[in-house]
Amino acid sequence: MSEAKEYKYVGTRRVRPDGYDKVTGRANYGADLALPGMIWGKILRSPHAHAKINGIDTGKAEAYPGVSAVVTFQDFPEKSKGNPSAQNILANAKALYHGHAIAAVAAKTEQIAQEALGLIEVDYEVLPPVMDLDTAMAEGATLINENLKTAGLPEPATESSNIAARQELKIGDIDAGFAEADVIVEREYSTPTVHQGYIEPHACTVRYDENGQSMVWCCTQGHFDVRASTANLLGMELGKLKVVASEIGGGFGGKTIIYLEPVALMLSKKSGNPVKIVMDRDEVFKASGPGAATKSWIKIGAKNDGTFTAMQAKLVFEAGAFPGSPVGPGTMTVFAPYDVKNAKVEGYDVLVNKPKVAAYRAPGAPQAEFASEMLINELADKLGMDMIDIRLKNAARQGTQALYGPKFNEIGLVECLEQCKASDHYQSAVSEGNGRGVAAGFWFNIGGVSSAVIHMNPDGTATLLEGSPDIGGSRASMQSMAAEELGIAPERIKPIVADTEMVAHNDTTGGSRTTFATGMAVIEAAQDVVRQFKERAASTWNVTPDQVEWSDGVARNTAGEGEMTCAEICASAGRTGGQITGRGNINARGAGPSFSVHIADVAVDTDTGKVDVVRYTASQDAGRAIHPSYVEGQIQGGSVQGIGWALNEEYIYNDDGLLENPGFLDYRIPLASDLPMIDPIIVEVPNPFHPYGVRGVGEANIIPPLATVATAVGNAIGRPMPDLPCSPPRVLKAIQEG
Amino acid sequence: MAVVIFSSELQKFTGEERIELAVSTYRNLVDGILNRYPDMPAKEITEKAVSIDGMIIQDPLLDPVAPDSEVHFLDRISGG
Numbered sequence: 012m013s014e015a016k017e018y019k020y021v022g023t024r025r026v027r028p029d030g031y032d033k034v035t036g037r038a039n040y041g042a043d044l045a046l047p048g049m050i051w052g053k054i055l056r057s058p059h060a061h062a063k064i065n066g067i068d069t070g071k072a073e074a075y076p077g078v079s080a081v082v083t084f085q086d087f088p089e090k091s092k093g094n095p096s097a098q099n100i101l102a103n104a105k106a107l108y109h110g111h112a113i114a115a116v117a118a119k120t121e122q123i124a125q126e127a128l129g130l131i132e133v134d135y136e137v138l139p140p141v142m143d144l145d146t147a148m149a150e151g152a153t154l155i156n157e158n159l160k161t162a163g164l165p166e167p168a169t170e171s172s173n174i175a176a177r178q179e180l181k182i183g184d185i186d187a188g189f190a191e192a193d194v195i196v197e198r199e200y201s202t203p204t205v206h207q208g209y210i211e212p213h214a215c216t217v218r219y220d221e222n223g224q225s226m227v228w229c230c231t232q233g234h235f236d237v238r239a240s241t242a243n244l245l246g247m248e249l250g251k252l253k254v255v256a257s258e259i260g261g262g263f264g265g266k267t268i269i270y271l272e273p274v275a276l277m278l279s280k281k282s283g284n285p286v287k288i289v290m291d292r293d294e295v296f297k298a299s300g301p302g303a304a305t306k307s308w309i310k311i312g313a314k315n316d317g318t319f320t321a322m323q324a325k326l327v328f329e330a331g332a333f334p335g336s337p338v339g340p341g342t343m344t345v346f347a348p349y350d351v352k353n354a355k356v357e358g359y360d361v362l363v364n365k366p367k368v369a370a371y372r373a374p375g376a377p378q379a380e381f382a383s384e385m386l387i388n389e390l391a392d393k394l395g396m397d398m399i400d401i402r403l404k405n406a407a408r409q410g411t412q413a414l415y416g417p418k419f420n421e422i423g424l425v426e427c428l429e430q431c432k433a434s435d436h437y438q439s440a441v442s443e444g445n446g447r448g449v450a451a452g453f454w455f456n457i458g459g460v461s462s463a464v465i466h467m468n469p470d471g472t473a474t475l476l477e478g479s480p481d482i483g484g485s486r487a488s489m490q491s492m493a494a495e496e497l498g499i500a501p502e503r504i505k506p507i508v509a510d511t512e513m514v515a516h517n518d519t520t521g522g523s524r525t526t527f528a529t530g531m532a533v534i535e536a537a538q539d540v541v542r543q544f545k546e547r548a549a550s551t552w553n554v555t556p557d558q559v560e561w562s563d564g565v566a567r568n569t570a571g572e573g574e575m576t577c578a579e580i581c582a583s584a585g586r587t588g589g590q591i592t593g594r595g596n597i598n599a600r601g602a603g604p605s606f607s608v609h610i611a612d613v614a615v616d617t618d619t620g621k622v623d624v625v626r627y628t629a630s631q632d633a634g635r636a637i638h639p640s641y642v643e644g645q646i647q648g649g650s651v652q653g654i655g656w657a658l659n660e661e662y663i664y665n666d667d668g669l670l671e672n673p674g675f676l677d678y679r680i681p682l683a684s685d686l687p688m689i690d691p692i693i694v695e696v697p698n699p700f701h702p703y704g705v706r707g708v709g710e711a712n713i714i715p716p717l718a719t720v721a722t723a724v725g726n727a728i729g730r731p732m733p734d735l736p737c738s739p740p741r742v743l744k745a746i747q748e749g
Numbered sequence: 750m751a752v753v754i755f756s757s758e759l760q761k762f763t764g765e766e767r768i769e770l771a772v773s774t775y776r777n778l779v780d781g782i783l784n785r786y787p788d789m790p791a792k793e794i795t796e797k798a799v800s801i802d803g804m805i806i807q808d809p810l811l812d813p814v815a816p817d818s819e820v821h822f823l824d825r826i827s828g829g
């Protein structure tokens with residue numbers, strides 16, 4: 012296994028470069044830009060979960076004083092009207108979920124725009140809502156999309172269905188595996204629709220310019236993809252649309268797609284004014300993409316010594332109103348932490364009358380691995396084994412073939428398990444009446460396309476342009492890696508999230524790719540700068556560049572005498588060939604998988620069913636922690652979101668399919684005062700495909716809390732809790748039924 | 750020769766789990782597979798990520814394949 016090297020700046024806890032702006036309120040978020048002549052956009056949303064739209068009359072709204080423009084789906088270019096994204100952004104013939112956008116108004120003030128929405132007349136024909144998986148998959152179910160046929164069946168489907176797709180993964184011989192087992196356990200599980208809970212609502216300010224450069228300012232995890240998607244829907248050339256990513260108040264996958272930007276541009280085009288649209292919290296819950304609700308069935312066979320002989324799953328994911336749930340990664344991850352020779356997983360992607368689901372940290376994995384990890388704990392209990400020991404017995408290691416195909420290279424699951432087992436938390440006794448749970452999680456992490464530019468200034472400071480929005484502290488990580496390569500202090504490097512005109516394309520920030528992939532682009536750009544430093548010094552000394560050594564920010568002449576600092580080279584750069592700029596444009600390969608193992612102790616109030624997490628420990632293999640404080644922050648943040656998913660969070664729809672809790676008072680995310688300190692354990696098993704060993708830490712940490720906490724609750728009350736959330740009513744019911 | 754291992758989904762088109770191909774790049778590999786299975790739609794592999802000796806590449810084209818490489822195709826992963 013690779014040894015973690017020591018570095019001068021990588022791995023240190025430095026003050027974040029964006030910290031002052033954020034704590035002083037100077038940072039500019041999605042709603043913070045105002046332009047001369049700007050007007051306000053508002054969206055009319057469906058009051059029904061499922062309804063045919065027989066007509067939309069916008070005449071009165073258009074005539075209302077102060078209104079500048081009104082748009083509907085019909086304003087999209089003809090060639091975009093078949094695009095499901097357009098149909099999600101503005102409903103076409105049917106409203107497909109409560110809150111589906113129907114039309115938009117731009118007016119002089121927000122109040123006028125809001126009043127004008129009330130003047131738009133929509134002729135709805137209300138249809139039965141399809142709100143859950145059983146209803147959607149039932150024979151004769153009301154169809155959400157009458158033209159949808161199930162993909163992935165052995166024979167092409169002939170009938171329309173709400174089941175958009177089926178997929179299957181298998182390895183070995185599942186029947187032989189179960190025949191070999193001494194013990195077999197199986198159970199059904201469910202998880203609810205949940206929201207990412209980012210604090211900042213979606214917002215954008217745009218200016219359409221038919222003669223030149225249009226502009227979008229928005230909060231997003233990927234402004235290059237905002238540009239691509241928006242330009243595609245509106246028939247624009249990429250070069251005529253500039254997208255600027257504002258600071259972002261949370262995303263977690265929910266800001267990887269577009270809702271407002273094309274609408275605002277169409278309003279701006281019609282009105283001739285810049286347009287701002289800001290969602291309120293109600294709209295965020297009703298109309299942005301939540302995490303998918305699921306139902307799962309898991310079956311595991313094992314020998315008496317705990318060795319898994321067979322693992323089987325059926326995973327059914329709600330897609331929302333359009334196909335595309337994360338059931339694919341669910342099927343790939345459900346058993347990924349384990350070395351099992353015989354496994355089979357079926358996955359189904361199913362339409363319901365809810366918003367189209369979006370990514371939520373490690374999309375698909377929390378729901379799938381919740382089910383498998385719960386059953387592993389039940390199996391451990393049945394075999395009388397320790398929850399960590401059964402995982403160590405079956406843990407994936409280097410060379411283990413994953414169900415989804417490849418063999419793992421160096422991975423850190425065993426190290427996470429061992430460090431958790433050795434932790435003070437796990438070595439302590441569980442308090443009387445409390446319950447303890449353990450679970451593991453796996454996420455692939457991804458690479459992809461990243462670009463970075465480093466401009467050296469004449470005083471030896473540097474400006475680092477990267478194209479990945481900073482949603483988790485990536486500027487600090489980029490700064491540290493550039494400093495390590497250049498050999499200058501991080502404080503002398505200014506990292507900037509550049510807009511779409513300033514650097515080449517960057518894939519969206521997500522999948523824990525940024526510190527890995529954009530980090531590699533930054534390293535390449537810094538190495539390009541160092542190459543030029545050596546060339547300039549060589550020219551000055553009349554030697555060849557390979558006779559120049561670069562270390563600690565100083566060029567040294569190995570063929571004679573002489574040293575030149577970075578600042579000296581930069582000061583004379585104009586006279587030695589021009590200013591120095593380094594570039595890194597890569598398609599990053601070799602993302603390193605990350606594993607996470609958590610421990611929770613909970614106390615349950617048996618009178619009310621309220622659960623308190625009293626102690627929580629979370630380990631994760633970071634590969635290499637470029638900035639340990641940020642890694643700990645990611646581990647803690649993902650843990651807290653997973654705890655919320657386990658304990659309280661769920662969309663509550665009434666019988667008409669209307670969302671009843673679209674706000675943080677009724678959709679209860681954990682507060683700091685609800686939780687103990689989340690004790691993070693950073694495990695470092697370097698990724699062999701990254702110069703510093705980075706894996707990525709934004710995803711795997713949200714996976715274990717669901718089963719960790721639900722197992723702990725189950726152990727506290729003496730009954731399994733297979734359905735999330737473990738909210739007070741559900742826990743109380745379980746206690747009473749016990 | 751490089752070993753290509755097909756998932757159960759791809760075996761619907763290939764009818765076999767494992768083949769060997771004498772190729773040096775991902776592009777050659779795709780050509781070799783499509784020539785061998787002319788009924789398989791190209792997008793079944795060209796729109797997938799590839800793992801070459803455990804190194805996952807989201808959007809490959811010119812990537813090298815060694816004579817003893819093990820290759821798997823898998824769905825492209827996005828993230829949150």
